[in-house]
Every structure is written in C-alpha cells, then in structure tokens.
Amino acid sequence: MVISNTDKELKIIEKWCKGCGICVEFCPKDVLEVLDETIFIRDLENCIKCGFCELRCPDYAIYLEGDSNE
Numbered sequence: 001m002v003i004s005n006t007d008k009e010l011k012i013i014e015k016w017c018k019g020c021g022i023c024v025e026f027c028p029k030d031v032l033e034v035l036d037e038t039i040f041i042r043d044l045e046n047c048i049k050c051g052f053c054e055l056r057c058p059d060y061a062i063y064l065e066g067d068s069n070e
Contacts, residue, residue, distance in 0.1 A: 023053035
C-alpha cells in the first residue's frame with residue numbers, strides 16, 4: 001500500500017542527474033520523463049509522493065523534501 005504524503009515536495013538536482021531513467025521506470029504514476037539526458041517532472045499533480053524515484057536513483061539526484069520540522 002502506498003500512502004500519499006502531501007507535506008513533501010519532489011525535487012531534482014539537475015547537475016547530478018545522468019539521465020539513466022531508472023526513476024522514470026519505477027514511478028507508478030508516470031510523473032517523470034527523461035528530456036535532454038536529464039529528468040523532467042512531466043505531471044506533478046499526479047505525483048503521490050511514494051518515494052520510489054528517490055529510493056532507486058543511483059546518483060541521489062531526485063528526492064522528496066519535507067518541511068523544516070523533520
């Protein structure tokens with residue numbers, strides 16, 4: 001079961017991204033795509049903030065950022 005966490009925001013560190021597309025493959029909602037060898041957020045409204053992209057990124061280029069209380 002995946003629980004949406006609305007406190008989080010999806011972030012990409014473009015200079016770290018190698019465009020491998022692993023995060024795109026693991027995204028259950030088809031939110032991401034590879035564009036010009038870097039990751040692009042195609043449909044942020046569909047993001048359920050499950051964190052699969054963050055867990056699978058070998059370069060730590062994509063992550064969910066929480067509020068300052070975490």
